[in-house]
Amino acid sequence: MLRTDHHLTPDDLAKALRSDAAEGLTSRPKSLPPKWFYDERGSELFEEITRLAEYYPTRAERRILRERAGEIAAESGADTLVELGAGSGEKTRLLLDALSGAGTLNRFVPVDVSGDFLGEAAAAIGGAYPGLEVHAVVADFERHLHLLPSGGRRLVAVLGSTLGNQPPAERVSFLGDLHSGCTEGDTLLLGVDLVKDPARLVAAYDDPRGVTAEFNRNVLRVLNRELGAEFEPEGFDHVAAWDPDAEWVEMRLRSRTRRRVRVAALESTVEFAAGEEMRTEISAKFRRERIEAELGAAGFSLQEWWTDSAGDFAVLLARP
Template identity: 65%
Template sequence: MFRIDHNLSAGDLDKALRTDVAEGLTSRPKSLPPKWFYDERGSALFEEITRLPEYYLARAERAVLEVRADEIARAADADTLVELGSGSGAKTRLLIDAMGRHGKLERFVPVDVSGDFLAASARRLADDLPHLDVHAVVGDFEQHLGLLPIGEEGGRRMIALLGSTLGNQEPGPRAGLLRAVRAALRPGDSFLLGADLVKDPERLVAAYDDAQGVTASFNRNVLSVLNHRLGADFDPGGFDHVALWDPEREWIEMRLRSRAGRRVHVRELDLEVDFAEGEEMRTEVSAKFRREGLAAELADAGFAPEHWWTDPDGDFSLGLSRAV
């Protein structure tokens, strides 16, 4: 069975984009949220990034799932799986198949802001697994967690937030997101969280600044999105991609650095923005975690961490926590 709910309309997305861009381009320093990377080209570029030799994250997470998926399925003992920010859902298939082998999984609820991309991937899964109730939701999980169709009373749910999605939040919003996930669950339900771990800064920077320049193209693509969606006149080629490690906050920052002084007009916002030569605009943070710190954040949000798995090299973790 396949269904899809739309909690986000094109108008909602347009309003959110306008708000984020107006606030971000007039703030000091300037910034843009990373969710606007993902138009059709941005999504294709990110898929390419996941295959790069420097980008260990996708391979490391998949390595955990390949070895531990059955163990995760037994520990969660859930009949409903909700994936926040599901994307293509390729790695999630390992988890879905394991939960099917465990004999419990009845419903899968993938959630993503990209409606066309979500509909295509969720429908393929429903065609492959006709016994599974696939109920896709087009929505922003930072806003719409309370609207998710996540199972009847008496069932057991697991919410999964994979990849390094949590790390894209700064500490305040991150705590709010964890509390919202907890509020969507009943005691005894589970939360599977992917987290990239602190490691050699040279490896971290290389993962966000690959030799082929794919990540640089991905970063600059946000300017093309603004040109297309808001009638801006950015010259993406006039900005350099910057990736750096902040040892104090233990996160990677991606920025765009203007090569020259320039004035940008955003027609749909009736906004003119000046960039000085060398001025940098932040487009993403990607926090890296330590086990103890992550456990404390989960406990503060109302979870009891129960299981912790990593790939053989200890690069990436999947942790299963119980809602208390």
């Protein structure tokens, strides 16, 4: 059985993009949220990034889930998998297979901002798991956690180190909102990238083939298409840098020259100095004590901690 709840319309997304662009392009320093990377072309580029030799997180997380999915199913006892930032690939199915094998799986709740992508992914899962209730939710999980389906014993999965795209205060707020919607039987499954050699970290976000650079510049094409902006993407250099104090990798776009960019939907012109940088993503890296403290501040207790053999990545299970 397949049903879909819509808490976002294309007009909602358009308004959100205008709001984020208006705020980010006039701030100092300039910034844009990373969620706007993922139009159709951006999603294709990210899939290509995950196959690059330099980009280890996806492979490491998949390896942990392949080895530990049975333990996750047993520890959680979940009958419902809620996936924030839904996927349709191997990681999702590893969890579904484990819960099904444990004899508890009844329902899958994929959540994503893209209704088209979500519809395709939900239909594929429904076809692969006959009898599974698939309750898709078109929503921004940073805003609509209180609207997610409740009931049963839920395993809420936030994979792909998605949590690392938020600064600390926002992470704790997000985790707190998650906690507010949890019941005693729910569990939280997080995938987090770990602190390691900065050279390896930066290489994962600045590959020599330039795929990540193209992915980064694609956000300017999104602004051009959706907001009538007049960015010249090739006039911006991709920058990836490690911040040792914040312990995160920043991706930025650096203007090669002084320029004025008209943004029709905002009825404004944005000025860039030569060499001025606009931040497009942070990707925080974690130590166990740090994520455990943040979980604790939000009301969660860390129950299990699994890493790959190299210690590059961690998947953890927490309870409210």
